[in-house]
Amino acid sequence: xxxxxxxxxxxxAVATMAAFALLPESARADVYWNGSVSSSWSNPxxxxxxLPSGGGAGNAVINPGTPFATPVVSTAGNAxxxxxxxxxxxxLSVVSGGxxxxxxxxxxGNWGNSGAVNxxxxxxxxxxxxxxxxxVHGDGDLIISAGTVTAxxxxxxTTGGASMDLSGSxxxxxAASQLGNVNYWIANNAITANGGxxxxxxxxxxxxxxxxxxxxxxxxxxxxxxxxAGGAAVLFLRRRHR
Numbered sequence: 001x002x003x004x005x006x007x008x009x010x011x012x013a014v015a016t017m018a019a020f021a022l023l024p025e026s027a028r029a030d031v032y033w034n035g036s037v038s039s040s041w042s043n044p045x046x047x048x049x050x051l052p053s054g055g056g057a058g059n060a061v062i063n064p065g066t067p068f069a070t071p072v073v074s075t076a077g078n079a080x081x082x083x084x085x086x087x088x089x090x091x092l093s094v095v096s097g098g099x100x101x102x103x104x105x106x107x108x109g110n111w112g113n114s115g116a117v118n119x120x121x122x123x124x125x126x127x128x129x130x131x132x133x134x135x136v137h138g139d140g141d142l143i144i145s146a147g148t149v150t151a152x153x154x155x156x157x158t159t160g161g162a163s164m165d166l167s168g169s170x171x172x173x174x175a176a177s178q179l180g181n182v183n184y185w186i187a188n189n190a191i192t193a194n195g196g197x198x199x200x201x202x203x204x205x206x207x208x209x210x211x212x213x214x215x216x217x218x219x220x221x222x223x224x225x226x227x228x229a230g231g232a233a234v235l236f237l238r239r240r241h242r
Contacts, residue, residue, distance in 0.1 A: 028056055028057065028058035028082070029049050029056060029057065029058055030049065030057075030058040030059045030060070030061060030082075031047050031048065031049035031050055031051070031052050031054070031057050031058070031059075031060050031061070032047065032048040032049060032060075032061050032062075032063055033046060033047060033048075033060075033061070033062040033063055033065050033071055033090070034046060034047065034048050034063075034065050034066070035064075035065015035066060035067065035068030035069060035070070035071065036065065036066065036067075036068075037068075038068055039068040039070065039071060039072040039093075040071070040072065040074070040075075041071040041072060041073045041074075041075075041078055041098075041100070042073075042075050042078055046065065046068070046071065047060075052079065052080035052081065052082075052084070053078065053079040053080065053081060054081075055081075057080070057081050057082065058081075058082050059080075059082040059083040059084070059085060059104075060080045060082065060083070060084045060085070061084075061085045061087055062084070062085065062086050062087055062090045062091070062092060063087045063090055064087070064088075064089050064090045064115075069089075069090065069091070070090065070091040070092060070093055070115065071092060071093070072093045072094075072095060072098070073092070073093065073094045073095065073098035073099070073100045073122065073124075074095050074096075074097055074098045074122075075097065075098060075099070076097070076098070076099040077099060078098070078099060078100045078101070079100065079101040079102075079103065080100075080101075080102050080103050080104075081103045082103055082104050083102070083103075083104045083105045083106070083107060083128075084102050084104075084105070084106045084107070085107050085108075085110055086106075086107070086108040086109075086114040086115065086117065086140055087110075087111060087114065088111055088112040088113060088114065089113070089114070089115055090114060090115050091114070091115030091116050091117065091118065092117045092118070093117075093118045093119075093120070094117075094118070094119045094120070094121070094122050094123070094124050094147060095120050095121050095122060096120065096121030096122055096146070096147070097121065097122055098121065098122035098123075098147075099122055099123050099125075100122075100123070100124050100125070101125045101127070102124075102125065102126045102127060102128070103127055103128075104127060104128040105126065105128040105129040105130070105131055106124075106126045106128075106129075106130050106131065106151070107131045107134045108131070108132050108133060108134065108138065108139070108140025108142075108162065109132065109133040109134050109135045109137075109138020109139050109140040109157065109160055109162060110134040110135050110138060111135060111138065112135060112137070112138050113137075113138055113139050113140070113160075113161075114138065114139065114140030115140070116140070116141045116142070116143050117140070117141070117142045117143070118143045118145075119142070119143070119144045119145070119146070119147045119148075119149055119170065120145045120146050120147065121146045121147040122147045123147055123148050123149075123150070124147070124148075124149045124150070125149075125150045126149070126150065126151040126152065127152055128151075128152050128153070129151070129152060129153045129154070129155060130142070130149075130151035130153070130154050130155070130174075131155045132154075132155065132156045132157060132162035132163075132164070133156065133157030133158075133159075133160035133161065133162030134155075134157065135157075135160065136159075136160065137159075137160050138157070138160050138162075139157070139160045139161035139162045139163075140162050141162065141163050141164070141165065142163075142164045142165070142172075143164075143165050143167075144164070144165070144166050144167070144170030144171065144172060145167045145168045145169075145170050146168050146169045146170050147169075147170060147171075148170075148171045148172075148173065149170075149171070149172045149173070150172075150173045150174070151172075151173075151174050152174070152175060153174060153175060153177075153178060154174050154178055154181065154182070156185050156190045156191070158185070158188060158190045162190070163189075163190050163191070163192065164185075164190065164191045164192070165191075165192050165193070165194075165195060165196075166191075166192070166193045166194075166198075166200060166213060166214060166215050167193065167194050167195070167198070167215060168215070169214075170214070170215070171212055171213060171214045172212070172213040173207065173210050173211070173212050173213075174210065174211060175209065175210060175211075176204060176208075176209050176210055176211055178211065179202075179204060179211055182202065182211060182213070183202070186200050186202070191213065193215040193216065194215060198215050198216060198218075199215070199216035200213055200214075200215070200216065201213065201214045201215065201216040201217075
């Protein structure tokens with residue numbers, strides 16, 4: 001598979017991040033979702049303080065907007081320079097064709113129960129920590145039904161009720177160093193497949209240095225019938241030869 005790198009876009013992103021790093025903390029202002037115009041993440045009018053990718057932006061906070069409570073990421077090239085917080089009763093949706101890159105951490109449940117982060121297509125890339133249920137009693141679920149979520153590291157506050165669920169063609173990728181934690185969360189139903197009815201497949205081989213979580217494939221009914229029929233035929237032949 002070929003990997004195509006857009007050099008101009010890459011240089012622009014590096015330059016933007018470098019400029020952000022040079023700004024003093026006092027010069028960066030947090031931005032807030034207001035949802036006043038539409039559900040589109042990429043419309044500056046939906047944000048108080050401008051887009052999270054703006055040069056002077058600090059962290060981004062998603063509060064329940066009015067009338068559009070939850071931002072929807074449906075286009076490519078969206079980003080935050082700092083952390084992204086999902087506030088109480090707020091959420092985030094990434095759909096087919098949508099791309100969102102978080103410059104630092106994605107944090108749910110910091111002040112109380114967050115709404116869900118729903119990924120039904122596209123990609124959500126978290127350069128830092130995916131911190132689910134960061135507060136003492138806060139939750140905030142991640143639901144991946146299609147598309148890919150990538151995080152540098154992962155924390156799930158099971159006491160607060162935070163969880164991750166995979167279904168369909170959805171996948172979650174994190175560093176291989178997280179394998180022990182991931183296996184623990186799977187064993188304790190903090191990471192599930194198909195709402196707890198399926199099996200989480202953990203792949204630590206296909207991408208060196210990473211682990212990939214998907215839903216364990218279920219054999220097609222026709223395959224299962226053939227396997228059962230084949231087993232019955234072998235048993236019948238064995239009995240005839242006795």
